[in-house]
Amino acid sequence: MNIKLKYLILCLVSFWAVGAVAQIPSKNLDYYLKQAAFTSPVLKDFQNQQHSAGIDSLIVRATGGPQVTASSAGMYAPIVRGYGYDEVLTNGQALEALLNVNYDLLNKKRINNQLEGIKIQSDSIKYARQLSLYDLQRAIADQYILAYASQEQVDFNQEVVMLLEQEEALLKKLTRSNIYKQSEYLTFLVTLQQQQLVVKQAELQFKNDYATLNYLAGIADTTQVKLADPQLQTASTSMDRGFFNKRFDIDSLKNSNQKNAIDFNYKPKLGVYANGGYNSSFVLQPYKNFGASVGFTFSVPIYDGHQKKMQYNKLSLSAKTISGYRDFFVRQQQQQLNLIRQQINQTDALFPKINEQIRFSKGLIEVDSKLMHTGDLKVADFVIAINNYMAAQNLLRQTNINRLKLINQFNYWNR
Template sequence: MKYIIINLFLLFLTCASCLGQTKTLDDYLQQAVKNSPLLKDLNNQILSAQLDSVRIKAGFRPQVTASSAGMYAPVIRRYGYASAITNGQTLNGLVTVSKAFIGKDYLNAQFAGLGLQRDSLRNSIKLSEQDLRRTIIGQYITAYGSLQQQRFNQEIVDLLSKEENLLKRLTRSNVYRQSDYLTFLVTLKQAQLQLSQTRLQYKTDYATLNYLSGVADTAIFEITKPELQKTINTTERNASIFFKQYQLDSIRLINSRKLIDYSYRPKLSVFADGGYNSDLTAQYYKNFGTSIGFSVSMPLYDGGQRKLLYKKLSLEQETQRNYKAFFNNQYTQQINQLNQQISEYDKLIAEINEQFKYSESLIKVDTQLLQTGDLKIADLILAVNNYLTIKNLLTQNIISRLQLINQLNYWSR
């Protein structure tokens, strides 16, 4: 029996610790970044681009290949391939060493292209992290708003339940009529239904938060208030991750033009081989040897393809400038609009808080008058409904303001 009591006590402590556990916004942000497959994919693409750079270097080193071939062309009853062409039979086995010579500037241009690709991927990681943070913070704020609604409705239910016991005694003492008590009881039941609804809504929003963060946990915990402050962007606009890609695209187009120019320059390659190459006729055992050679190629006329490639790059540059100019206008408008909306919400929340004080004071006065029987039940219900409306309005506006700050902070990096 003693062990059963101890186990029950430990179980009670475990449950109490689970109910008292809270999670913060940073917990979810860290989990979301850690679990994101997109961020892992982009990081792997950066590693792959680094391997491409090493592969290009290896491609311009001496290349060694081994090859072997044999051929036999029989002549049967004077029918067969001409021996002067086929030699009847051949056998060779060679080891060839070859190397292409290119200008250092061309090699640097290729490395620059890969470097720009890596920089673009790094910027994509920052953009993806920023998108992920905005999504997680937005859902966290939504879940916190549902939690606040649940807490507030629980407060209303507790208040009405406490007054219900008092009203029941006063009704039995004929201070209030039975109809007054029933009217109050209907209000209490409605508050209890709203509480159940807000609990369900918080569970739904909390589960969505776990889903977006990649957290496989069905337990429900309370979350702390998101401490969001407006981030003042002091960096230059061109240094922003949202404008960085336009800068990288511009450099990439310049580098692409260089690569086109280099592709029309002369190319030199040399080779050397050694091994066995014979037609297996007289003194075939002496057909071991070696050879060296080179090749030079230079484009003379390509039908005007070079000019067409230049024109394509010019069109791409013009498109890139148009997109950048349009996004710059949108960016400015978005920042100004968000700052203006946040300022308006600050004023509105201050007004609601002022009105909320009066509504809260009225509830306290009404509960005191109820104890002496000097209050109409209809007045108490009206005061509770007004209090509920103002509190819900305050919560909604606070949540909306936090969402706007989240949007503003998104553009500040």
């Protein structure tokens, strides 16, 4: 009865363990990219800046219409025993309460230029936000690849431990039957224990890499997950790669907008105004001092020491700087893409050789395992075969991880 009960308990525990493994949620790279974009305060900051630029546009439009202000001023200058301000100048007292309306007649083009400047600023913020998003996605993808590699390392090391444990049970029986020496069994046991420690180290490394991934993505979650294969593919080569060049276009538009602003500062200005209200010195019939007035203002710049030409020279230097940066970046970007493409091709060329090495190593392990069953193989030779297989598998995983990172870099620059 006790034996049956133990067997039942063992079965229940096994089913529970299998169910627990099956319930481990799986998350892919796209999940972390979306979470990082959603939680990033930098992206939210840029979004708020864009909204602020929209408000600035409304403010500029409001300044283009008539401006109405209310003003009031009062003054009393007493004369005591003949001492005080001259009443001819001050009238002794005065009160002013006016409603003023001002309107600039020649401000339409100036307002439009200001609106264009705000639009350029909004485009600049939009570009900065998109660039920040691309940088964030590249960092998340790199860390995801690193965590996925650590996860694969854990799985492989566990498979090796299971293989060694199976052979250890067989070797123990053969040692008891005096087919193998005790020293050979102990040598194999040390190898098994070392591999078990490697599994623990790999698990710790995966936990650290996974925690870093959650940290970068802004995810406060410590539950165990299964990371899916990143499945990154090289994007098709862009002909113009306009995204990175757009920042130079924006700088050129800023230059042009500033030049227009300088031109408007040297154009004539004409404005009209009107006011109405009460303005009196209380000297003569103050109850009749209600009235109104209209007028205009006109100004035209004549000479300011050639400041306009100096400002033009500054803008010309800025344009040359922008052109220099653009040319340098285009060359650098092309060199970067060519180098990464070459590295990807060289990496792809390694896979057939590595897979062939894995196939031979695995075949050797199978042959050596059969020879161990009959006692016709030294344990040291079997350990060497295991180490060669592990080295080949590690090389395959590392090569694949390097390829994924190169693809991530290529897709970043190929925009």
